[in-house]
Amino acid sequence: MNPYLSGEGADGLTAQRAYLEANNGIRGLEILEPRDxxxxxxxxxRDGFVVIAQALDSAQVEFLAKGCQEVADEILALDTDRRGNRGSHRYSFGGSSLTRSQLHRPEWRMLLENALVNEVVTAIFQSPDFVLRAASGDFCLPGAIGYQPLHSDIRDWKDNATTPFSAFHDPRGQLTIRDLPCPYVCANFLPQEVTRLNGPTRQIPGTQNS
Incomplete structure (x- = not known):
């Protein structure tokens, strides 16, 4: 637990920055090559996630980064106060779209044809028979000092309003989503440098299981 997340004002932000610089990141994280x-x-x-380097070449990264910037500019033009749709200065590309996806953009469609990701997902499911649910993403602006709470993108069903999709329900009340083999994989592509301070995705190894 970061003791400075509740800090207020300049002193709190300075302490938070110092804490993240000293502690953020997973020590000993294994970053794989595409052949692995x-x-x-x-x-x-084992961990519930894996990190693979060079899934995109430099031209693909540039193409994706340019597309992300264009869509971000469109979103920000409608939000001059930077209220965000995931909290102050924090945005979801999918949440800004009526389809909850960006598949109308060629940059996102390019990611669907990534041979490495398809190989890894096929290996995870031990089958090529999987379907795409959405293609979106997130971005944060300078000034985003709050965190999205730790969560799973899929969870146990509660009611139609709270969990309208991506939910598991056992009417016997004996099993939860964490008792099952993984039914859902999210592939994240990084089109810019990620540092200890600019909002890397947080993961806690092993918490996908009960």
């Missing part, structure tokens, strides 16, 4: 597909599936099953 089988090992990627092993790490995914």
């Amino acid at each position: 597909v089988a090992h990627a599936a092993e790490l995914f099953r």
Whole structure:
């Protein structure tokens, strides 16, 4: 637990920055090469996530970054107060779209044809028979000092209003989503440098299981 997250004013932000610089990141994180597909599936099953370098080449990264910037500019033009749709200065590309996706953009469609991701997901599911749910993403602006709470993108069903989709329900009340093999994989692509301070995705290894 970061003791400075509740700090207020300049002193709180300075303390928070110092804490993140000293502590943020997973020590000993194994970053795989694209050829390590089988090992990627092993790490995914163990930790609930895996990090693979060079899934995109430099031209693809540039293409994706340019597209993300164009969509971000469109979103920000409608939000001059920077209220965000995921909290102050924090945005979801999917949440800004009526379809909850950006598949009308060629940059996002490019990601669907990534051979490495398809190989890894096939290895995780041990089958090529999977479907795409959405293609979106997130971005934060300078000034985003709050965090999205730790969560799972899929969870146990509560009611139609709270969990309208991506939910599991056992009417016997004996099993939860965390008792099951992974039914859902999210692939995140990074089109810019991620540092200890600018909002990397937080993961806690092993918490996908009960």
